[in-house]
Amino acid sequence: MARDIGEQMILAEWLFAETLDDIRRRSQEPTSRTRYELLGIAPLLRKLLIDGTSLLDTVFAVRAEVPVEFRIRSWSAFEDRLANEGLSRYFGIGGEQIVGEADWPGIPLDEFLRTVIGVAETDDLTVKSVIRYYAHVEGGVHFGKPKEPGEPTLSSMSPMLLGHSTGQIQILAHLGQIVVDALEPVRRSIIDRPTIHKLRHPKNEQGRYLNHWTTEYLERATADQH
Structure with missing residues (x-):
C-alpha cells in the first residue's frame, strides 16, 4: 500500500532511480555478464517490487497517475510443458522470448509477478518465485535452503552450471529488461518533477x-x- 513519508520521499525517489539504473546496466547483453553480476539483479528486483513496502509502492504515494504496465510473454505462450511422447518436462525456463515487444499488451504488477516463466518437476516457476529463489536461496541476499516448490530443482542444477554456463540465471536479466521498460515512466516523472524542500x-x-x-x-x- 502506498504511503506518505514526507521529506523522506526525496531519499526514496533517489533510491528508486539509482536502483532502476543499476538493473538497466546489469540487464544489458546478458550473455556477456558474469553469474555474480546477474545474481545481483535479484535483490534489486525484490527491493523494487516485492518487499513488504516496496520502492515502487513508496514512490507511487506522490505519482500514482503515472502508468505502469509490464510486457511479458508467459512460458505457455512459447513452450510446451510436455516433452516427447507426452512426458512431463523436468525443467525449463524462459529466455529472451519472455520479453514482450512494445506493442505487447501490458499487465499490472500483481499479474506480472504471477506470470509463469518456467517449470521445474511439474511445479510452475513464476516471476515472483524466480526472483525470490535467486535472492533467498542462491545468495542474492541470503544463501539459504530451497523450500518452495521448484526451488530444489533450481538449486540442484546451479552447482553444475557454475563456471560452465550462465544460461539459466540469465532469466534475471530478461526480467530486468521488462521491469526497466515498465518503470521508465516513473523514473522520468521523478526526474522531471522530484520531491523537493x-x-x-x-x-x-x-x-x-x-x-x-x-x-x-x-x-x-x-x-x-x-
Missing part, C-alpha cells in the same frame, strides 16, 4: 534544483553520453 532546493538558471540529488544525477547522465 522548497527552501533548500531553489532552481538555478538552468532550471535545475540546487543542492538536490537530481542535479548531480542529470550532470552524470550528460557526461556519460559524451
Whole structure:
C-alpha cells in the first residue's frame, strides 16, 4: 500500500532511480555478464517490487497517475510443458522470448509477478518465485535452503552450471529488461518533477534544483553520453 513519508520521499525517489539504473546496466547483453553480476539483479528486483513496502509502492504515494504496465510473454505462450511422447518436462525456463515487444499488451504488477516463466518437476516457476529463489536461496541476499516448490530443482542444477554456463540465471536479466521498460515512466516523472524542500532546493538558471540529488544525477547522465 502506498504511503506518505514526507521529506523522506526525496531519499526514496533517489533510491528508486539509482536502483532502476543499476538493473538497466546489469540487464544489458546478458550473455556477456558474469553469474555474480546477474545474481545481483535479484535483490534489486525484490527491493523494487516485492518487499513488504516496496520502492515502487513508496514512490507511487506522490505519482500514482503515472502508468505502469509490464510486457511479458508467459512460458505457455512459447513452450510446451510436455516433452516427447507426452512426458512431463523436468525443467525449463524462459529466455529472451519472455520479453514482450512494445506493442505487447501490458499487465499490472500483481499479474506480472504471477506470470509463469518456467517449470521445474511439474511445479510452475513464476516471476515472483524466480526472483525470490535467486535472492533467498542462491545468495542474492541470503544463501539459504530451497523450500518452495521448484526451488530444489533450481538449486540442484546451479552447482553444475557454475563456471560452465550462465544460461539459466540469465532469466534475471530478461526480467530486468521488462521491469526497466515498465518503470521508465516513473523514473522520468521523478526526474522531471522530484520531491523537493522548497527552501533548500531553489532552481538555478538552468532550471535545475540546487543542492538536490537530481542535479548531480542529470550532470552524470550528460557526461556519460559524451
